[in-house]
Structure formats: C-alpha cells, structure tokens
Amino acid sequence: MLHFENDYNKGAHPKLLQALIETNNQAQAGYGMDEYSQQAAEKIKQACACPQAEVTFLTGGTQTNQVVIDSMLSSYEGVIAAESGHVAVHEAGAIEFTGHKVLTLPTEDGKIDSTQLEDYLSDFYADGNHEHMVFPGMVYISHPTEYGTLYSKAELEALSKVCRAYSIPLFLDGARLGYGLASKESDLDLKAIAELTDVFYIGGTKLGALMGEAVVFTKSNQPKHFTTVVKQHGALLAKGRLCGVQFDAFFTDDLYLEIGRETLALAEQLKAILKEKGYRFYLDSPTNQQFIIIENHKLESLAKQVAYSFWEKYDDNHTVIRLAVSWSTTQEDIDALKVIL
Amino acid sequence: MLHFENDYNKGAHPKLLQALIETNNQAQAGYGMDEYSQQAAEKIKQACACPQAEVTFLTGGTQTNQVVIDSMLSSYEGVIAAESGHVAVHEAGAIEFTGHKVLTLPTEDGKIDSTQLEDYLSDFYADGNHEHMVFPGMVYISHPTEYGTLYSKAELEALSKVCRAYSIPLFLDGARLGYGLASKESDLDLKAIAELTDVFYIGGTKLGALMGEAVVFTKSNQPKHFTTVVKQHGALLAKGRLCGVQFDAFFTDDLYLEIGRETLALAEQLKAILKEKGYRFYLDSPTNQQFIIIENHKLESLAKQVAYSFWEKYDDNHTVIRLAVSWSTTQEDIDALKVIL
C-alpha cells in the first residue's frame, strides 16, 4: 500500500528521532523551562529575524488555534476566517467552546482577500446595531490553506494593512508552513511572515515531528501570564522538552526548510505525473497536497493500492480526492504511484 | 413625533399595568414560585392544549434563546439557524458564549426550508470527517422571522418531521409570536405550535409586557434542574411574580391574541397605505413589521416626523427601513402617518 492519505501517518523524521534519543537521559526542567525549548525558541527568533518574538510550544493544531485565539480575543470579540478555515469547520467547535464566534467570509480557494476583509470591517462599523453583534477582533488565515493554496507577499501585506488600520491582530495558522515556505511559487519567507502577522505558528506534526507546534508572537504581544493560560486550557506539557528537542532539531542546519524543499520536489513530480496522465485538478495547489476530480467507479480499485483521502463529493459521478506528499514520502513511493495512476 | 421604530418603545399594556398595580401589595413567594406564575403557566398549558407542557418565565429574548439552547444541547452540538436568525446575528455571541456554534443556513426571507435542512443533516452524516465537526443538535427558527415572515402549518410540519427523523429538537423563537398568531395569512395556532415544536417561547416584551418571555417545553423535555440552570445563567428573577402577573393577564380573556389582532389590523392599514402611495416593499411581510426601500435623500425629512428603524443599505441610492406597528400604536398614529408618507 502506498501512503498518500495525509502528512501524519508516520512517526518522526529520523533527525528528530535521533535528537530525542540523544537527549533522553538528560534531566531537564519541566513545563517548557528546559534548555532545549529555550534554545529552540532562540533559533526560531533568529530564523524569523525577530528578536522580540516570544515562542511557546504546544502539541497540536486545534489546541494551538484555540489557545491563541481565546487568549488574544476579548470576550465580546470573534475571529474572522474563511468559511473553509480549519477553525470554522474541522475543530469540533473548539473556538466556540472558549466562547468566541468564528465570523466566516466566503472563499473559493481557501484564502481571504483584503478587499473582502476591508468591506466586512467597514460594514460592521457602519451598522447602527453593531453593539448587538460580535466584534471582529482578529483575522485567522491558514498558509498553506486547507486547499494547499498560498498567499503572495503582496496579498499578505494587504491583509496586514487592513488589520492594522482596524487595530486587530492577524494570525497565521502554519500547520503546514514548511511546505508553503518551500514552494517555488511562494515569495514569503519566515521573516516576512513574522513582520506581517501578529502571531503565527510553525507546524511540526505535519513536517515530521511526533507532535508539536511553535507559536510565535511577533509584536511583544504575548498575552500576560501565557503559561497559566496554556495550563488552564489543559495544554501545558510536563515534559515540554519533547517539543523543545524536536524544534531545536528542526531549526538546526535549516532542517525545517530542507524537509519542506525535499517534500515539495516530490510533490511537483506528482503534480507533473497527474497532468501528464490527464487527471483533472480540483484547483491548482502549489504545495504538498494535490486535489483531483476522479470518476467514482475508479475509486475502489485505486483504494486497493493507494491510501488517499476523500475530500468531497464533486457531482453524482465524481469525487474530489486528496493526495498528500509528506516528509516521509520517498522517490520510490512516487515512482510506484506513477505506475498505478 | 410618530413612533414606528420598534415594538418596545412604550411601557406596559394598560391591562398588564393594572394587574401589576392590583397585586402589588400581595406577599408572594420568590423565584417563580408565586401563585401568579403558577396560574399563568396553567393558562398557557390550556391555551396550547398541551397538559404536559412545562412553562418558565424569563426576562428577555436573547436570555431566553441562550438558556434554552445551552440547556438542551450537548457540549459537542451546535444549533442550526437561518443566517439571518437573531441568534446568529444580533445577540452579541450569546450562544457562542455558552460554548455552542450557530450553524447557519442561507435564506432569502428569514425562513429555513425543510429540504434545505434535510440536505444539511444528511450531508453532515455522510461526511467521513464529521467527528471533527460540530454536531447539529437542534433547529432554531423564529416565527415571525426577523423579516416579519411566517411559516405555514405545512412548512412547520415538514421541518418538524425532519427534526424527528434526526432526533433533534425544534425550537421556535416567538419574540413576536402574538403578531404571527393573529396574522390573517397564518394557519398556525398555539396548539399546532406546541405539537410541532419541542420548545418555543411566547414573547411578552414586544406584545406589551414590561418584560418577560414564557418558555414552553412541550414534550416533557424540560432540562433537569431547570431552575438551577436558569439561576446559573444569571436569569432567575427574585420577584418572578413580575412575569407571572403579566402573563396571567395576557392569558386571561384571550388578551394576548386580542393584542395581536388589534395590532395587525393597524399593520394591514399601514401596508395598504404604503402600497397605495407606491412605496417599494423589500419583501412581503404579513405581520407587524413592514420593510420598504426608500431613496436616501428622503430619509432625513421623514426622520423629522417619524421614528423608523434603519434596516440595511439597499444600494448606493436606496435604504431599507422598517416601520413597526405595535400593541401601543393607535388609529391616530396610522392616520397621522398616512398624511406624512
């Protein structure tokens, strides 16, 4: 069976696993006060060219979104997101669980457009009744998006400008950030992201960590008593070293970006194969996830050889499926898939 | 100045005020245990022909929606509502504040359609990922809707049938229920509403009470320890008699429906005047609120003589405004308005 169902079906990247093995017998302080977490934070700050950044490690994407959004919003505020945003659809209401509404904007490709955002915000304040409504208190975007698409630097600048005009923070969910940074079609690097957003996270789980996401507050704006807030959300790990060691490895010798680049090289091969074989794309994704529209009757035989993921029904006879290349995909996997497709 | 801005700009209907005056010096038990609350509950049960009904009085619409929805949903469930529903837009996130998502369906006229609901529910369970999503745990409709429109009996039966098929309760927000029941275009009475819904409320504030809404659980399904739940939401009134006495008056000699009928007779006059004078309707409302599209340049002079409410921008040159007839509107008000329009 070839595994293209997602980017988290294997354990850890060999270098991360090695780092865990090597540090296993060291005594370290708990709750994120260990040397590795501190060191990883320093390396991330350097990689972002953002000396004032404050870095915290959490265990998963939904948890990270919940903690960041809840801790940055006032009680009367909600978070703006694309209607396809992970926080809007696939987090089982984790944002509402903390008392906040997700204010959704329509989207075709998973992205929010700055004009659309500006319109939403100006309409909100123009409404005489807005004191009876949820205030837009933050903007959430994912990069890459749930559809694998990317913001250009110009697009992110435009969003950032609108957010600043309305004094609301811009939060970038980077669950798959490494795959975005490594895309040939992207002109955004960590430095630009740190500059243009108010908070973002660097996804570990989908890039080869056992678990772990690095939250980066970029404007000296980390919420007060953040450790306590994290604890209160049930998100403080006793052995914080587990994240620290892995992120320290990710940010040693540029490994994080290197993993992204290697994966995207394979993803581009896959995209070329799909094109060559005449598959119909659901949309044009420049990252590690490829979405194709496939005849329903072909699904069963494909499923016998390739694990893929069902995305959505396209029409009565077709289905959108996702093929995800990941840090654990090999050249052999791609070659074998080429034969099958 | 003529007052058509809303249906809550005056104090209490004379008969309700009289009842408050007459009972003022009686000693009564607190927290809803007074005789009048008990008696009003009995009268409501009779009016609904629903002997097993459980009736509780709360103070306002948003509070009622919050308490009912939060107490009926499991933590992993959200409430389905039209995108224009009061709970979705104008309650400052009171539903999300209690941890629940409002799952919105598109609408043109403020109503949810049973086919649309059925599609939403079947799609939800068809999605392989639905364990990562908010479960639809309840359906919220308003009757009359925020646009003044009404469900027919057939429409309510169809919605009720879908809800029962999926074992989720149907909740009807009757903030303006009296105006709906009295509409000539409605074939729904209290008995049918009690039968077809699982819980609904009879709005007092907009029908002439100082404050107060009567929640009716119709299927022996009032949440356990409901008084405690109400208290926990900060919604338990020490002098519950205040609601009890007013609702007792509402349901004596059919006053509640009578108020609705008198108001709607004036509302029909208003509608006829608007038609006659060539005003453009935003939509066809059979109840006490009329929505018209008016040229922006006419708004200022109108505002000098008539208090109306801004509804929404229609286009660059036109605005939708609402004229609300209410229990306190008089024939003189209508006659005077006719001259001005």
Add this chain to the structure above:
Amino acid sequence: MLHFENDYNKGAHPKLLQALIETNNQAQAGYGMDEYSQQAAEKIKQACACPQAEVTFLTGGTQTNQVVIDSMLSSYEGVIAAESGHVAVHEAGAIEFTGHKVLTLPTEDGKIDSTQLEDYLSDFYADGNHEHMVFPGMVYISHPTEYGTLYSKAELEALSKVCRAYSIPLFLDGARLGYGLASKESDLDLKAIAELTDVFYIGGTKLGALMGEAVVFTKSNQPKHFTTVVKQHGALLAKGRLCGVQFDAFFTDDLYLEIGRETLALAEQLKAILKEKGYRFYLDSPTNQQFIIIENHKLESLAKQVAYSFWEKYDDNHTVIRLAVSWSTTQEDIDALKVIL
C-alpha cells in the same frame, strides 16, 4: 400571616410604582438609552460625588455579580470572596459558568479581613508554583454581608489599600446597600464606598424595586464595550426604562436612603423585641436581617403565624432562622409580631 421571610415578597415601593405608571405611555429608546436611565445615572453619580462614575442597570444580583466579575477578570484570574459570600455559595455556580474560580477565605461573620487578604495575596506570590494556580484578580465583598453585618470605614479602607497594593479591583455587592447605609452603626456613605471600591452595585430589588440593580464603575474602569458584554450575557433589557424609571425615583428626594432609614427603624424595634423576649442571637446584625437560634419544637407553631426563613441547622435541637424586615414591613407588622414572639 406576617411576612418576615425575606425582603422581596411584595411588588414595588409605591413611589416607584407611581413613577412607572406616570411614564408608561412615553416613547423611550430601548436597551438603556432611554432618558430615565440617563437621568438616574446622573443622580447616582451625584449621590456618590463621583463625576467620572459609569452606571449601568441590570436586573438581578446573581446576574450583576456574574457580569461584573466576568467582565473585569482576565481568563486566568479568579475572584476572592468570603466562604459565605453569595457568589461562593448561592449562585448555582454562575461565576464558574463564566470560567472563573471563586477563591474563598474563611470567615465567621461574612466579612473578609484585610490582614487575611494580605496574607492570602502574599502567600500566593510566594508560592513557586503560582503559575499553575488561579491568579487572584479581584476581591468581592458584600455590604451588608449575607449575615447582615457591615464593614466599618476603617475596615473598607484597609481592604482597599491591600487591593491597590496588588493592583486588583475591589467589588462591593450592595444587594441590600440601602439597609447598610441607613444603619446607625455604619460610618460608610455612598461617597466613601465610591472612593474606596472600584466597582459596586446599588441593590434595587430588595429595597423596593420590581427588579433592578445599579452597577457603578468608579474609576473610569468600565470594561470596554460594556453594552455588548451585557448583551452577550443575556442581561440587556429591551425596555431598560424599567430600571431607569425606578432608579430615577430612588434617587429623587433621597428616597433610597429614606427607605433604608424607615426599614432600619423597624428592624431596630424587632431586635429590641427579640432581646427583650430573651431570644438567642446567632450573631449581632446591625441591619434589616436578624438571625436567631430557636428550639426546633417551637418552629412549627411559629410557622403558622409568621413566614420566616430557615438559615441553617445549629445543633440537633436548635435551628438558626432569619427574620427579614423590609421596605414593605409596617409598624403594624412589628406590633403583631411582638405579640406572637
């Protein structure tokens, strides 16, 4: 039957009822924007000699405590209260419902002592583990307390000083404030309370309003978008005039204090009668509630003539009961009670 069971068993004080009747037909803006609410707020600011005060009207004590505490605390903070405090015991968890812990201090008489508070706060910050604990973010006191006792000015100054040293607000629950202000044993007036606290509320329900409590933020510290916060808690009344008109009457010609004084004159008579007749006091209350320890076998016959409230079991043979004098108690009631006791 004589009614001494509580201070909310009658409707409204005649002057408040009169004011409601007189203003009933006036058209007023909704949601607290009516003239009476504005005017009442001004009068309260003057009575408090606190021109920067911000005044909002809510409907009940638990609701008020919930809204004030939740809106002033950060998510990682709890509120300090005496273990007998209303918020700690008799609000069905309304504070925890909004995510905040009530941090209790032991008490004998319902009061918190400044030394005890200072110790609690210094111990908290001395604990190396305090990042894993709920931060003390506010101090809640009731005045009169649940036991009818009062803080002296010196005691309130001392509490205030500790709160300021730790930069946490002091909140005074004045559900029965009028009875405290009018006590001969009290040296605290509204001006001193406004100066020494950061927020307090002036209880209406128990002083003769149909419902209503006036929240006063005294340090230009009303939480941002407070109307929205109130709405979100389900606590915004459409006909805010109901509170406005009543509080306007309370603060016209010193009525609020006058009601307090008249009631306390009767309460002092009751206390003298109880002493004279040899009843054993549970504690020495200088306000409208008197607590006596009574033999169990006497309870039944007493209950046939006097409505009182059970307070707590004292021992196997005795019970603590409460007799509450109120704004609606008459000289005749006291005289009749004297005969019975």
Add this chain to the structure above:
Amino acid sequence: MLHFENDYNKGAHPKLLQALIETNNQAQAGYGMDEYSQQAAEKIKQACACPQAEVTFLTGGTQTNQVVIDSMLSSYEGVIAAESGHVAVHEAGAIEFTGHKVLTLPTEDGKIDSTQLEDYLSDFYADGNHEHMVFPGMVYISHPTEYGTLYSKAELEALSKVCRAYSIPLFLDGARLGYGLASKESDLDLKAIAELTDVFYIGGTKLGALMGEAVVFTKSNQPKHFTTVVKQHGALLAKGRLCGVQFDAFFTDDLYLEIGRETLALAEQLKAILKEKGYRFYLDSPTNQQFIIIENHKLESLAKQVAYSFWEKYDDNHTVIRLAVSWSTTQEDIDALKVIL
C-alpha cells in the same frame, strides 16, 4: 547534581523509547485509530479484567482531568475534591474554565473520607436552598494523592458505596497510579480500581512515557461522541500512535507494574535512609514521594547537590520539601544521596 525534584525530569523509559523507534516507519491511521492504540486498549482492558472498559489516550494530567470532568458533569454540577486535590489547586482553574465548580472538602492527608462525603451529600440535599447551589455531580480522588498517600481497598469501597447511593460517578486520578499499585502497603490492584470507580486514568508521563495518560471508563459510561469532545477540548493528537505505542509497551510483560515496583524499592530505601538519619517526616508516604521538614538554613547547601522541590513553608524556620524517586532513579542515585543527606 542528583535529581529528586520530580518524576518527569528525564525523557522516556528505554523500553518505551525502543518501541517508538521500532514502529517509527510504519504508516498508521491518525487520531487514535492506529493499531497500537487499539492494541494497548485491549491490553489495558485485560489488565483491569474489565471487558466492557472504554480506553482513550490523552496527553497530560490536567487535560485529562478537564476532559473527563467536563464531559461527565451536567452544566449545573460541580466536582467534589479534597481541598488539596490537583484539580482544586494546581490546574490553573482548568475545571472552572469549562464551567464547573470544584467543591472542596477539608483534608489532612490528601484523602477524602466516606463519612465526610456522605455528610456533605446529605447536607446538600437537606438544604432547602440547594436549587441555588452547585449540585455535587462527581467525586474526584487522586491515588496516590498529592501527598503520596493511598486509599485502602476498604476506603475505596466505602467511597464507591456512597457515590452509588447518590448516583454520582467516582473518578480516580492515577497520574502516579503505577507507584500506588506497586506499594507494599496497598491492597488495591487495577481490577479493584476498575470495579470500584466509574472512570480512572493510568498515568504515563510520571511512570516513564514521553507523555500520555490512559483514561478508562469502566461502566460502559464513556460520554457520547467522546472523540468529538476530546477534539473540542483541543486534546486530540493527530499522531495518536505516540500514546498507543507507549502504552502498548507499558502493558506488555507487565512493564507498567514492574516500573512501579522497581521505583518503590528505591523509594523504600530512601525512606529508610531518611529515618535513619533522623529526618522529620511531614507525613507518612507509602509511595515514591517523600516529604520532609527541614531547617531553612540547610536548604541552600542541600540545593547545591540535590535537586528537590519546595512543598510549603512549615513555620518561620522550617520548610517542607519533597524528594521524588522515579522510574529513572538508579541505585547509584540513592547511594549518592545517602552520602549527602
């Protein structure tokens, strides 16, 4: 430096680390659907002799307590705990964050007594006012407690009996369960715990896992849609295998208990050394944590050679410190400590 500060200062037990290495390259389903999680659950059910048990893996103790308590309680219910309970003191309000009060009982040794519990419950229902109070909906105990003490089988049976009489579940927090099971002074095994409680968790983090706790619902009482509830709390791990593999190793060849036994053998040596050297015990702990009262002036020099943890101030001249033996402690550590003490 000798490490006795806590039981989570090293990485993973060698056998767990080995299992992670061996399974690292296997493709596994996400979100707890992997083979190892399934297999570990089966082994735990067997170890508990509880075929109907439902097992879920979470990442940390506070998270586990939060998810279990919140998902089992109704909104109007709180959880009873000893005043020293982890949920009451050191979880930053994680329980209140989900809307529930922690109802505390006084304790000397970290345990709740069945008579005390019975009294609390009967008093609650005897209080005429209990509808205005938080209902006791669950009992939380920790075993070993925060003081290292243990319940006997008879004590647990008595607690269990009271809980059943009042139809409320008994929840046992087993963050250090392995050290309790292995104590010579304990007559409780997994089977008895599964029988006498309604839900409990088997702590991994403090017994040698990188992270992970196994929640066991023992009475076919796992809350509905528990995966969704876990997700909503931000607690669902994408690579659930991480817990599955480690718990599979824990429950292979009795490793979990073996780790407990080896640790306790060293803990007993430590206890003997402390006695022999004349140290004063704060209380008598039969498990891996020993608490001693030490003169303040000795702390500094001790801290240069031994990492211990500050527990609490004993008096002006003495401090209670904790020495924790753990799965990673060696005979050499104990021998070296003996020389220093």
